[in-house]
Amino acid sequence: MSFSTTAVVGAGTMGNGIAHVLALNGLDVTLIDVSEDALRNGTDTIAENLARQVKKERITAAEREATLNRVSTHTDLAQGVADVDLVIEAVTETTEVKGPIFETLDEAAPDHAILASNTSSISITWLAAQTSRPEQVIGMHFFNPVPIMKLVEVVRGLETSNGTHDAVQALAEDLGKTPVEVNDAPGFVSNRVLMPMINEAVFCLMEGVADEEDIDTVMKLGMNHPMGPLTLADFIGLDVCLGIMEVLHRELGDDKYRPCPLLRKKVTAGHLGRKSGQGFYAYDG
Structure with missing residues (x-):
């Protein structure tokens, strides 16, 4: 499976970093958060970080503009994921927040969509159990600052399918990251x-x-x-x-x-x- 349209839930430090990397590598990204202020802060951060990359001659000014044009924003979670191939959740690290989000993602995202979490410690198996598609739920644990750090822990829940794992691992490689397969356990390997x-x-x-x-x-x-x-x-x-x-x-x-x-x-x-x-x-x- 390949991805063309994506969504990132959470416009904070990790969320805007993930959106930055996805868009820079040619993917359309909908950045989703509960307020316009949070989204504005997130997109401003992406713009500033891209400007730093231009200054350091890592990308061109044209690549910066093209990247920014691939990022759209939305405050409605269900509408924001209605037509995407992949969702990466990057919100507050609590089950009370993440659980309802995964329930909504399961209801609103297309049937084929993979639901990933950037969680650094919460069980992928538990998150998958909040959905009717546990085989399509996986961990994609990026590291801060996302545009710079190479590692992605690709975390398999108990029911994560080989197809889901292989698609996400391939995406991580396409993003210039080094994916490491990790089985679901508290804190994974890194933490x-x-x-x-x-x-x-x-x-x-x-x-x-x-x-x-x-x-x-x-x-x-x-x-x-x-x-x-x-x-x-x-x-x-x-x-x-x-x-x-x-x-x-x-x-x-x-x-x-x-x-x-x-x-x-x-x-x-x-x-x-x-x-x-x-x-x-x-x-x-």
Whole structure:
């Protein structure tokens, strides 16, 4: 199966990044969100990021304009997916939000359409169970920033068909990404490994083992990581990190995944990282 018309549900950081990559690679994209302001912010971000690519001579000005012309917007979920081959959901990382969306996608999208989720931790099998087409539901977990990062975790639910998997893997390759097949499990591979490391770094901070900068320096210089775990947590969003740790703790039932109390306290205080201006570090603007 090949794709020509697509929709992305959610115009935030991940959603607009996914729409950017789809449109840049010749696919028509409908970007869907609940408000015109969210859609305007999303399309403005796409335009700004494309302009950066032009400045760096990675694309031409003509390619930028053609890409922007392939992106349309809609505030009505059902109408926005009524004539697409593929939907990629990229909304808030909770079952309370994602579940009803997949019910609507199942009712409104064409029978042949594949329903993908950019979820970083929620069960693809559970999402598929909200639909009458579980064989056509799959995970497409992109990484931030989407236009730059090469990895896509292609996550198979219990009933995901080979045809669905093969079509999505081929699409990821066409987008210039490196797809990795992953079976449905809490946190998949990336966050099953990454989030406990970040969580343990927060425990080190809470227990006074070292301060923020020294913890990050150890991991950068000692482990050759491009950024330290606390800086990375701020970049991801501390609320996102906490949500994933809660999924790991609940689904795997092992206290080694218990979220650090300091991480929970930061989120309660609204210190969410770069997006709020304050996390483990302070940010201007």
